[in-house]
Amino acid sequence: MSENSTPYMIKNLCLSISLLCISLASNAQRPTKLAIGQSGCHAYFLCNVSEFGTSFSEDSSVIYTGECIGQDSINYGIICVKLKEQTNDLQQAEDVMIQYMDYLKKAYDISTAVGYGKGHTMASNPSARGVIDFWTDRYKREWKIKGWTDGKFIAVLYVVSLKGTLAYSTKNELFLDGFRFPGKN
Numbered sequence: 001m002s003e004n005s006t007p008y009m010i011k012n013l014c015l016s017i018s019l020l021c022i023s024l025a026s027n028a029q030r031p032t033k034l035a036i037g038q039s040g041c042h043a044y045f046l047c048n049v050s051e052f053g054t055s056f057s058e059d060s061s062v063i064y065t066g067e068c069i070g071q072d073s074i075n076y077g078i079i080c081v082k083l084k085e086q087t088n089d090l091q092q093a094e095d096v097m098i099q100y101m102d103y104l105k106k107a108y109d110i111s112t113a114v115g116y117g118k119g120h121t122m123a124s125n126p127s128a129r130g131v132i133d134f135w136t137d138r139y140k141r142e143w144k145i146k147g148w149t150d151g152k153f154i155a156v157l158y159v160v161s162l163k164g165t166l167a168y169s170t171k172n173e174l175f176l177d178g179f180r181f182p183g184k185n
Contacts, residue, residue, distance in 0.1 A: 031174055036080045037064035041153060043078055044178030046070045046171055060084045073162040076175050079104070081154040093151040094118070094129040100154055101133065101147055109138040122177070124184040125150060132176075142166035146176040155179045 031044040037052040039062070047068035055063045061084045067077030081100070087093050098116060105113060113135050120130025128150045135143040142165055145158040157179055159172045166172075 031178065033178075033180075034066075036066065036078065036155075039064050039080055039082050039153070040182030041080050041155065042180040043080075043155075043157065044174060045076055046175055047076055057081065057084075069162070070171075074166075074169075074172065075158075075160040075162055077158050077160070078179070079156045080179075083152055083154065087151045090127065090129050090149070090151055093149045093154075094131065097129070097147045097149040097154045097156075098131060101131070101145065101156060104145075104156060105135065108135075108143075110135045110143070111138050112136045120146065122148060122179075122184075125181050128181065140164055144172060144176065146179075148179050148181075150181050153181060 031046055032048075033042050034045050034049055035042055037054055041064075045068065047070035049066040049068045052064050052066040055065070057063055062082040064080040064082075065078065067075055069075050083096075087096075101116070104110075113133055115133065117132045118129075120132055122128045122130060128148055131147045133145050135145060137143065137160075141160055141162065143158055143160045144166060145156060148155045148157075157176050159166065159169075159175060161167075
């Protein structure tokens with residue numbers, strides 16, 4: 001190899017690395033802030049939710065739902081409930097949220113759960129209560145869920161690996177922590 005070919009090889013290597021970086025960046029999932037129906041709440045999603053469904057609970061609370069499948073076969077979803085019976089008692093609100101999460105375990109055929117981890121906080125709303133859990137459903141898919149409540153809303157965000165094992169991911173954490181109550185950025 002001649003000395004004259006070295007700068008050419010370095011130039012080609014730099015160009016190749018630059019093109020690879022551009023390609024990876026263009027395929028990366030970027031968080032997008034989406035309005036959760038007409039609730040006034042928002043969440044940062046890593047894939048496109050075409051539409052949020054709206055329904056009502058037995059007590060006439062409004063329920064908004066949405067989900068999408070992101071890269072790596074990860075399902076990102078949210079259930080946001082505008083409570084008809086609102087409370088300023090945050091311990092009571094957290095208890096109601098946990099009861100709702102227990103209901104969801106049955107609805108989603110959850111076979112095992114680690115147990116609720118309480119005490120999570122939200123920078124945009126320090127008074128909000130957060131609870132986390134890890135589930136496995138009857139199809140052996142792993143779930144990570146996080147619930148938030150301020151006494152007026154309950155939001156349950158979940159990530160599910162459609163391939164089985166759910167590895168730790170900063171993208172998943174960004175999604176689970178990306179919920180915002182009305183009027184909070």
